[in-house]
Amino acid sequence: MKHARIAWGGAIHEAVEAGGALELRTPALRGRRLSFDEVVWLPPLAPTPRARTILALGLNYADHARELAFKPPEEPLAFAKGSGSLTGHRGFTLRPEGVRHMHYECELAVVIGREARKVGKDDAYDFIAGYTVANDYAIRDYLENWYRPNLRVKNRDTCTPIGPWLVDAGDVPDPMALRLSTHVDGQLTQQGSTADMVFDVPTLVEHFSSFMTLYPGDLILTGTPDGVVDCPIGSHVVCSIEGLGSLENTIIGKNPIQPIPAKR
Incomplete structure (x- = not known):
């Protein structure tokens, strides 16, 4: 569903x-x-009783690592993001004034379904609630080191569109065999497959849960294939993953006025 x-x-x-x-x-x-x-x-994520942990992978596709002139990492390269970076389908993302390198990153996002601690790879899928599409924008003007992306590169308000759907894990027979693609203003600019991840989803769940507890609603953004390009103001970006849907987003040049819905 x-x-x-x-x-x-x-x-x-x-x-x-x-x-x-x-x-x-x-x-x-x-x-x-x-x-x-x-x-x-x-964002298609239910509220959580505790702060949501968002873990994002860097260089988790060998072709993307080569695109950036790096060798694939020998263990998962990850950084944390705040929930304030999340925005929904058909939303707006701010491009900071004066930047030259603002790249989309189409990513499979894993949503944890139950408390996970020291989970082995063979049991990892039992701890996943579902999957969604994420666009993990990177503003690489501020990059100090590919292995140390600072907060201004990734952890910015509106820079992580996610959605439109959270698809139940049971409806995704093989998350490691999904086609990904990105279109900018109708032009295909990126395509790949989750089969090309350096570290697959079970490995990531095992790795993170070996030293930290993952809770229901936590997110793992699993990286992007090669083909990232700069997105100027006005760009309409569509990130699609087979079986999960297409996430649409528009780049703007001033703070977006997002409607603030009333609480239930």
Whole structure:
């Protein structure tokens, strides 16, 4: 099943995809259907009782590492991101004034489903709730070292669009065999497959859970293949992953005015 979180009618709602529409799960409105165009799309992640951990992989595709003139890492290269970087499908991402290298990164995002500590690879899939699409923008003007991406490179407000759907893990038979692609203004600029990851999803779950506890709702962004290009103001960027959907996003040159939905 494909799950979404949306803002509509002054409230936030859980919804699922049904017949090319959004079917609300809010008890008082359960079953009501809305078109994709009449809602504000939010990151498809339920609130968590604790701060959400977001782990993002660097150089996790060998072709992307070569594109950047690096050897693939010998162990997962990861950094943490804050929840404030997340934004939803069809949202806006700010391009800072004066930067020259702002690159999209189409990534498979893994959503943890239950508490995971010292999980072995053979059991890793049992701890995953589902998958979604992420676009982990990198502003490489500020990069100090490929192995030390500082906060201004990755951890910026609006720079991690995610969605539109959270797809149940059971509906993704093999997350390590999904085609990825990115289009900028309708032109294909990136394509690859999750089969080309240096460290696959079970390895990542085993690695991170060996020294830290992963909790329900935590995210692992698994890296991007080669083909990243600069995105000027006005770019319409679409990141697609087979079976998970297409995440749309537009680059703007001033702070986006995002509607703030009322709480339920």
